[in-house]
Amino acid sequence: MNVELEILVERAGLYDVTEQVTEIVSGSGVDEGLVTVFIQHTSASLVIQENADPSVLADLQAWMDRSVPQDSQLYAHRAEGPDDMPAHIRAAITASHVTIPVIGGRMALGTWQGIFLWEHRLGPKERRVIVSVH
Amino acid sequence: MNVELEILVERAGLYDVTEQVTEIVSGSGVDEGLVTVFIQHTSASLVIQENADPSVLADLQAWMDRSVPQDSQLYAHRAEGPDDMPAHIRAAITASHVTIPVIGGRMALGTWQGIFLWEHRLGPKERRVIVSVH
Amino acid sequence: MNVELEILVERAGLYDVTEQVTEIVSGSGVDEGLVTVFIQHTSASLVIQENADPSVLADLQAWMDRSVPQDSQLYAHRAEGPDDMPAHIRAAITASHVTIPVIGGRMALGTWQGIFLWEHRLGPKERRVIVSVH
DSSP states (O other), X not given: OEEEEEEEEOSSEEEEOHHHHHHHHHHHOOSSEXXXXXXXXXXXXXXXXXXXXXXXXXXXXXXXXXXXXOOGGGOSOOTTOTTHHHHHHHHHTSXXXXXXXXXXXEEOOOTTEEEEEEEOSSSOEEEEEEEEEO | OEEEEEEEEOSSEEEEOHHHHHHHHHHHOOSSEEEEEEESOSSEEEEEEEOSOHHHHHHHHHHXXXXXXXXXXXXXXXXXXXXXXXXXXXXXXXXXXXXXXXXXXXXXXXXXXXXXEEEOSSSOEEEEEEEXXX | OEEEEEEEEOSSEEEEXXXXXXXXXXXXXXXXXXXXXXXXXXXXXXXXXXXXXXXXXXXXXXXXXXXXXXXXXXXXXXXXXXXXXXXXXXHHTSOSEEEEXXXXXXXXXXXXXXXXXXXXXXSOEEEEEEEEEO
């Protein structure tokens, strides 16, 4: 079963989508299998990260800002704006998809794990994500 | 269904393999499922990236060259050549496999998404990739 | 089929879990399919890397120590210890899961590929990993 989600984001940062994915897994009727979450973009990505302390998300973003700088002099690809090329690099070193086991009809996430869409562009965007349960 | 691909690369950089994977998915007869592309090497990797502007690929490579330098003084593992250890690190922070939903017999890639083999060694190589459609 | 593994680690570094996964794949009776290895933590991760020369593992760790420093002044999230936030970042740029094709009842790993749990916390930990064969 495949379900398409539209995720609206306002700015760069990590957005928790665990609840939406949990609902799709519940509704799928799959008792044992895998769920794959796939993002149809190359300037936003997906990660599984800690869902407890919001400062973790801020520190992840700050590390990314230091390691893949918003400095257009570094990049040849500037036609889509100065934040586009760093967004592509940030997506390349994180992930386009995450796969999680489904056991007893539920995702087998660890206690502190959440699924996050990591937006790498600076402004608002509408992002498409496909959730596949098999 | 599993199909093995041999990809010949001439030097470090990103090589678009989307067309080969698309053909395998078409030929598999799978209407709804997932395709997994897996690389059998640890000094080359796979990423989903923008397929429109070639300068994106050059900028990705330039960031990698800055962030994981070709400086053999940094590495203890030098027996296989000075470009081998940086290649392993570059593979570790990108991906050994990508998984993409198959919907209506076709990969559900976004408009600007392509599947790329990212070669991290400097010289020519023959790389083996397995495409699994289920 | 899902099997849960407990992996005991003593300190930060890469731990080869290929043998445990190989045994689970053999015992599953699956002849052709995929195996997914998923880690239920966000301060340890999984990678496929070279299993031949131990200096590769030391160099991977050294690059990580340089690129995601253990410097608590950089991070707001310090409540769980100074090594926790760098561990989250290191997990985010590697992977929460790896998927490998199963062909003829065996994982289709390349000659030099091993599956590693990469522990990012400094002290001993008990880590839970789920191996799913389908």
